Amino acid sequence: MDRRKLLGAVAVAVPAVAGAALLSDLDFGRDPRSESSEGFSGQAEEVSGDAAVAQNAAPPAIGVQFHGTWDMYWNGTTPNTMFYKHLDTLSSKGVQVLRLDVGWSSAQPTNAAPTASQWYHQRVNTVLDEARSRGMQVFVTVHQSPAWSRPNTGSEVKQYPTDPNSIKPWLTFFASTYGSKILAIEVWNEPNLPDFTQISDSGQRTARYVALLKASYAAIKAGRSSLPVIFAGPCQTDDVFIRDCYAAGAKGNFDIMGVHPYQGNQTKPPESTDITGKARMTNMPAIIAVMAQNGDSAKPIWWTEFGFSVHSNDAVPAGQVWLYGVPDEQTSASYVSRAYYLAWQQWPQVKLAVTYCGYKTPSDSLGHQYGFRIMESDGTAKPQLVALSNIRQAFGSLQKL
Numbered sequence: 001m002d003r004r005k006l007l008g009a010v011a012v013a014v015p016a017v018a019g020a021a022l023l024s025d026l027d028f029g030r031d032p033r034s035e036s037s038e039g040f041s042g043q044a045e046e047v048s049g050d051a052a053v054a055q056n057a058a059p060p061a062i063g064v065q066f067h068g069t070w071d072m073y074w075n076g077t078t079p080n081t082m083f084y085k086h087l088d089t090l091s092s093k094g095v096q097v098l099r100l101d102v103g104w105s106s107a108q109p110t111n112a113a114p115t116a117s118q119w120y121h122q123r124v125n126t127v128l129d130e131a132r133s134r135g136m137q138v139f140v141t142v143h144q145s146p147a148w149s150r151p152n153t154g155s156e157v158k159q160y161p162t163d164p165n166s167i168k169p170w171l172t173f174f175a176s177t178y179g180s181k182i183l184a185i186e187v188w189n190e191p192n193l194p195d196f197t198q199i200s201d202s203g204q205r206t207a208r209y210v211a212l213l214k215a216s217y218a219a220i221k222a223g224r225s226s227l228p229v230i231f232a233g234p235c236q237t238d239d240v241f242i243r244d245c246y247a248a249g250a251k252g253n254f255d256i257m258g259v260h261p262y263q264g265n266q267t268k269p270p271e272s273t274d275i276t277g278k279a280r281m282t283n284m285p286a287i288i289a290v291m292a293q294n295g296d297s298a299k300p301i302w303w304t305e306f307g308f309s310v311h312s313n314d315a316v317p318a319g320q321v322w323l324y325g326v327p328d329e330q331t332s333a334s335y336v337s338r339a340y341y342l343a344w345q346q347w348p349q350v351k352l353a354v355t356y357c358g359y360k361t362p363s364d365s366l367g368h369q370y371g372f373r374i375m376e377s378d379g380t381a382k383p384q385l386v387a388l389s390n391i392r393q394a395f396g397s398l399q400k401l
Helices: 003-010 050-055 081-092 119-133 164-181 202-223 239-247 281-293 329-346 383-395
Strands: 061-065 097-103 137-143 185-187 229-231 256-259 301-306 350-355
Touching: 061 301, 061 383, 081 119, 097 119, 097 350, 119 137, 119 164, 137 164, 164 185, 164 202, 185 202, 202 229, 202 239, 239 281, 256 281, 281 301, 281 329, 329 350, 329 383
Parallel strands: 061 097, 061 350, 097 137, 137 185, 185 229, 229 256, 256 301, 301 350
Antiparallel strands: none
């Protein structure tokens, strides 16, 4: 089988650098997803990897982020029409796995013992049941701390609890109550960023994440010992953060490595090696090497979030390349498909790739977040979702999780 031709046939065909020539190649400015300005030099390792091809019979499993507990889908604890339309569309297009974000802050707003009758848990349970009834599996990402767990720290929920052990009762309850319905639990979201931790110092971000990961791993295993735990996907292919977490004691406290392989400049195609480092998907070998150095070569890697936003760049402030979008849906669809191809050919540890996201309402002036959606509000599949469907049709069940 000529795998390059096969996947090329199912992808939306767009020139490799569609839209990229309209923008500067010099994306060396400050990335707000990191704590300092970074320069890059040299060329990334050449992508060939014929040995990896023999190890993977198919691309990663097809996953999509589904914000199923958000208010846009609900009337209290009753799902609205859009909720069902979106699940039906995702299922009909062959999506295998949904990533469901679950806010601890909403699930346990007081330090009272959690219950399944609480309104937010009812929403979670409904999402799990409705997804499973349509043949889709679900893993959850737990994040956001309730105010009682971080006194005197302000109103921002995207930060760690003061005592990492305070999450344990809820996580044990969650794993025990819902563990039979989910694939795994991812502990937090993009812990290498100040945005999701409210910690400016990189060393403190590492130390506090590892402390939370250890507490969460113990709690989840106490609730359901067989339930896998996912190391939270850092933003981009941040091998340095992962290396530092290993040094701080992360080994043995997760079963799956999560990664969010966003391009630092999304106009760059997945195969781009114009710079080295975490701002390119092609830095994945550095993460694989760190895992190998720590004896974790056998652990699977899940891309728990990635995608390519579609929007005009006319209003993007000068130098802020991380806010660039690709020019059209076809380019985004092509890049998503080619990312699956790249993982298939090069990195056999990548067993699941989750495209961000099923749907979001407009929320920012540039349209960057809104531009990631792969469905419309009425359930119409956009080209990105059609491209995923084509991959599924060509390969069937894809990777086993």
